[in-house]
Amino acid sequence: GENVEQHPSTLSVQEGDSAVIKCTYSDSASNYFPWYKQELGKRPQLIIDIRSNVGEKKDQRIAVTLNKTAKHFSLHITETQPEDSAVYFCAQGGGKLIFGQGTELSVKP
Amino acid sequence: DAGVTQSPTHLIKTRGQHVTLRCSPISGHKSVSWYQQVLGQGPQFIFQYYEKEERGRGNFPDRFSARQFPNYSSELNVNALLLGDSALYLCASSLKMGPTSSYEQYFGPGTRLTVT
Numbered sequence: 001g002e003n004v005e006q007h008p009s010t011l012s013v014q015e016g017d018s019a020v021i022k023c024t025y026s027d028s029a030s031n032y033f034p035w036y037k038q039e040l041g042k043r044p045q046l047i048i049d050i051r052s053n054v055g056e057k058k059d060q061r062i063a064v065t066l067n068k069t070a071k072h073f074s075l076h077i078t079e080t081q082p083e084d085s086a087v088y089f090c091a092q093g094g095g096k097l098i099f100g101q102g103t104e105l106s107v108k109p
Numbered sequence: 110d111a112g113v114t115q116s117p118t119h120l121i122k123t124r125g126q127h128v129t130l131r132c133s134p135i136s137g138h139k140s141v142s143w144y145q146q147v148l149g150q151g152p153q154f155i156f157q158y159y160e161k162e163e164r165g166r167g168n169f170p171d172r173f174s175a176r177q178f179p180n181y182s183s184e185l186n187v188n189a190l191l192l193g194d195s196a197l198y199l200c201a202s203s204l205k206m207g208p209t210s211s212y213e214q215y216f217g218p219g220t221r222l223t224v225t
Contacts, residue, residue: 006151034213034214036216042218043199043216043217043218043219044152044199044216045216046213046214046215046216049213089151089152091151093214096142096154096157096165096167097142097144097152097154097201097214098154099151099152099153100151101150101151102149102150102151
């Protein structure tokens with residue numbers, strides 16, 4: 001069935017370092033891959049997404065890459081800041097989104 | 110511009126009871142999806158509605174049902190509550206949907222349901 005594997009489950013970095021989160025998906029028909037950031041007690045917030053006709057997308061300090069052949073996509077955060085600390089979820093989707101298990105990112109000042 | 114709203118914020122119910130959760134999408138959005146998020150896990154898809162019709166259903170028992178109204182708001186109903194139904198229930202709205210394309214989904218703040 002449809003499945004998204006996300007790694008690592010926890011990630012701790014120093015402020016200013018880069019963070020990378022990786023996801024692998026099973027449904028080769030998927031063409032939409034969003035990333036959500038969820039702070040404690042708050043709603044998931046869409047931070048960036050990529051569609052299957054694009055290999056990379058950037059938005060300031062955040063970038064996402066997609067490798068459709070290998071069926072994996074990654075989130076890259078550069079120059080991390082303490083406010084980047086949160087749980088990040090990848091997802092694959094069509095009408096419904098299938099989420100990964102989440103990565104708890106901690107940015108230490 | 111108002112985002113997705115959900116009510117109530119918190120709810121405590123007893124096993125066997127039923128519950129109704131409500132969601133209002135972003136103005137102009139015609140699709141609403143429901144997700145269940147258990148603590149420490151990613152959201153799990155329950156239903157998607159578009160133009161008042163069910164367009165997708167996740168792997169949840171028949172105790173879960175939903176509907177969408179002419180104004181595109183939506184209700185999620187859960188009957189015969191079990192302890193395992195305790196979770197954050199999230200509603201997400203999107204502009205529209207299509208068979209081969211996907212549109213950004215924006216989440217509401219959720220309803221925290223506790224079943225005792």
